[in-house]
Amino acid sequence: MEILPLQSFEAIKLVQMLADKSMTNSYKIFWLRGIIDSAIEGKTVVNIEDNVIKMISEAWYPVTQYKLSLGKLDKIEEIIGEVLKRDPGAAIRNKDDLADTIKSFGAADFRSKINRLARYVTFRLLTPFYAEQLRGLSDHDKNRKIQELSQGDQDALYRISSKGTSLYINDRWATFIQKNRQVISGWSDHVLINYLQRRNPNVPAIPLKIFPPMKRDLSKAKRFWGLVQENVELMDIYTKRPMTSQHTLELGEISIDHFVPWSFVQHDLVWNLIPTFKRINSMKSNHVPNLNKYLDDFCIVQYKAVNCMINTGMHKYLEDYYTVDQKMVEMLTRRSNFEKKDFIAALKRTIEPQVQIATNQGFLEWEYIDD
Incomplete structure (x- = not known):
C-alpha cells in the first residue's frame, strides 16, 4: 500500500x-x-x-x-x-x-x-x-x-x-x-x-466503480451508426427485424445498446455498441446477452460497420477497434486484406471472456421473447 x-x-x-x-x-x-x-x-x-x-x-x-x-x-x-x-x-x-x-x-x-x-x-x-x-x-x-x-x-x-x-x-x-x-x-x-x-x-x-454511474456520452456512437445506416441495411440482432420506420413505430426509435453491459465495461467504445430499438434496449437493461443467440449476429453487424467505414474512407471512426487486441490492430493496419473470419474471431476473443466474468459476478443473462 x-x-x-x-x-x-x-x-x-x-x-x-x-x-x-x-x-x-x-x-x-x-x-x-x-x-x-x-x-x-x-x-x-x-x-x-x-x-x-x-x-x-x-x-x-x-x-x-x-x-x-x-x-x-x-x-x-x-x-x-x-x-x-x-x-x-x-x-x-x-x-x-x-x-x-x-x-x-x-x-x-x-x-x-x-x-x-x-x-x-x-x-x-x-x-x-x-x-x-x-x-x-x-x-x-x-x-x-x-x-x-x-x-x-x-x-x-x-x-x-x-x-x-x-x-x-x-x-x-x-x-x-x-x-x-x-x-x-x-x-x-x-x-x-x-x-x-x-x-x-x-x-x-x-x-x-467506487463512484455513482456517470452520464454516458454516446454522441460519437450515434454518428458512427448513423453513417453505417446510410450505406448498409441493418437488422436488429435481438428481434431479427429490419430497422425501418415501420418497426420504429412499434418498438421505439433507434437506440444504442452496450452489448456487454456498460456497468461492467465502463466504456462507450464502438466495438461493444450496437443499434437496437429503444424498447428492446430498455428490456435488456444491464443484463448480458445470450451469446449462443446473439454473438454471431453481433459480430456480423460489427464487420459490416467496419467494412463500411473502410470502403467510404471514414478511417477516423475505426480508432476504437484498435483497443480490441493486437490482431485487430494488424487487420486494420492492412485494410486491403481485411478478412471477415479474422475480424469476427478477434471480437469474440474479447467479448466471450468478458461476458463469462460478468456472469460470474452476478449479471443476469437475457434474451428477447416476442410477446
Whole structure:
C-alpha cells in the first residue's frame, strides 16, 4: 500500500489503520471513509449507527450497480441484500437517500445485523494506537480495553463513549483531515480500489466503480451508426427485424445498446455498441446477452460497420477497434486484406471472456421473447 505523501504522526497512523495484513473484509475501509466524511463536513460527534449506515451507503454502488464482491466473509453485501429484499426499489435509489430507507426498517433481526457490524470495527480500527497495551489480551477483552484507553486519549483518531453509542473525533485529527482533505480522500479511494481489485481480479475499470454511474456520452456512437445506416441495411440482432420506420413505430426509435453491459465495461467504445430499438434496449437493461443467440449476429453487424467505414474512407471512426487486441490492430493496419473470419474471431476473443466474468459476478443473462 502506498503511504500518504505526508510525513506526520497522523499520516503514519492512517496507513497503519488500513494495513493490508489487518484487513480481511471491507469494514475498516468503509468505516474510516465515513469518519473522514464526517470530519470534512465539520462534524466531531458521530453516532455509531449512523456511521454503519454510511458504510452501507459507501458500498452501495460497487455492490448493486457494478456487482463487485467485497469478500467471502464480508457481511455488508448480506445487509445490502436484506435492504433490497425489504425495498426492491432501493436498487435504483441515490445512495444519499438510503439512510432514511434503512432507518425505516424497524425489524429486530435487521437492526441486530446493523449493530453487529459496529461491534468489531469501531474498536479495532484504533488498534495501531494501542499495540503495546493490547499485547497478550484475549480477543474478547480487546474491545473493552480499546474503549477504555480511547476515552482519555487526545491523540487517537476518536474517543468511544462509555455507552458505546457515539464517538468523538479528536481535535488534532479533525484539523488534520480538514487541512488535507483532498490528499486523504484520494488516498482513501486508492486503498478502496486496491482492496476491490484484489477481490475482483478479472473485472475491468475498478477505479470507476467506487463512484455513482456517470452520464454516458454516446454522441460519437450515434454518428458512427448513423453513417453505417446510410450505406448498409441493418437488422436488429435481438428481434431479427429490419430497422425501418415501420418497426420504429412499434418498438421505439433507434437506440444504442452496450452489448456487454456498460456497468461492467465502463466504456462507450464502438466495438461493444450496437443499434437496437429503444424498447428492446430498455428490456435488456444491464443484463448480458445470450451469446449462443446473439454473438454471431453481433459480430456480423460489427464487420459490416467496419467494412463500411473502410470502403467510404471514414478511417477516423475505426480508432476504437484498435483497443480490441493486437490482431485487430494488424487487420486494420492492412485494410486491403481485411478478412471477415479474422475480424469476427478477434471480437469474440474479447467479448466471450468478458461476458463469462460478468456472469460470474452476478449479471443476469437475457434474451428477447416476442410477446
